[in-house]
Amino acid sequence: MKMGENKPWYNDQLRHYDLEFGQIPRLHYTDPKIDELIQQNKPVVILGSDIVKSAKNRWTPEYLEENLGNSGHTVFLSKGHKFKYYDESKILSRTNSHGVEFTPPTKKIRMKIGDFMKKLREWKPGQDRLYLQQPLNNTVGPSLVQDFVNFNWDYITKKQTKHQWGPLTSNLLLISQEGNVTPCHFDEQQNFFAQLHGFKRCILFPPSDFECLYPHPVYHPHDRQSMVDFDKPDYEKFPNFKRANGCETVVEPGDVLYIPIYWWHHVESLMEGGTTVSVNFWYKSGTTNLGYPLRDYQKVSITRNLEKMLVEVLQDPKEVGPLLRSMILGRYT
């Protein structure tokens, strides 16, 4: 990505990874190509739309401090810059012998927005980093609810209908400290990711990069997250990582990035780019009729169902590998 030329940020604000990335298309919201890409389950940045007009550059950290409400919010703390998601319910579940070895990489606490902002202002290197997430619901302040109501729901709902997505499940408001990274993972929902304040670099990989990104086992707390540490890839354990096909963009206030269901995404708030504010729109996928040839994300969904069934029936996750090996080695390989 060529930096510096009339960009409001610079190359050295992006973290360096061993991979080369293509560019995610950035199209004006009236461009019909946008619907073509969404239909093909491919990422696109929608420019100049007024989807979040009522919040763009309005939902600044200061405005949010005033209007987010007084009920306290979920804040994640991390020793480093990475905020790797984990499913608490899978830490001690009976089908996971990892209950013993798993050490959560982040801590979840409740914090008032005022305390959160104060911590960000006084933050010093070496201290825990912070990442606030708050579902947009009726616990947030009335002026935020008003802004939310004033999103351009007509545009968004038209897309949801046209592409036969399922219902909107949630809108997550995200306030990130500069430099934070959400490591590479995929979600099982369609996502309109709207950037409201500051800049976020998003690196996406297709579901067919399953073999290059090595997701944790389904029963593991880090289910859906890549096992590869992008800052220091272990090419012995993950040799295919070097051939992952990533594409990237830096979203600016007002940009809406379509993150297709099952697409891997790594998201970082630019270093020295200030606090960032985003809101996502997660939709259940529509009813997928199994047309042939199967789509790459449908194959990922099938492998996930197989893993879940095998763990359920074998009970001990350690038996899944040997059974699959005996089933395919010499027979399907």
Ligand SMILES: CC1(C)c2ccccc2-c2ccc(C[C@@H](CC(=O)O)C(=O)C(=O)O)cc21
């Ligand atoms: C890192 C964090 C705060 C977190 C901690 C613990 C549990 C869940 C999550 C969670 C979920 C979504 C995001 C937003 C976004 C990534 C980004 O913008 O950073 C993304 O992945 C998406 O919109 O799908 C961020 C987070």
Ligand SMILES: [Zn+2]
């Ligand atoms: Zn995600």
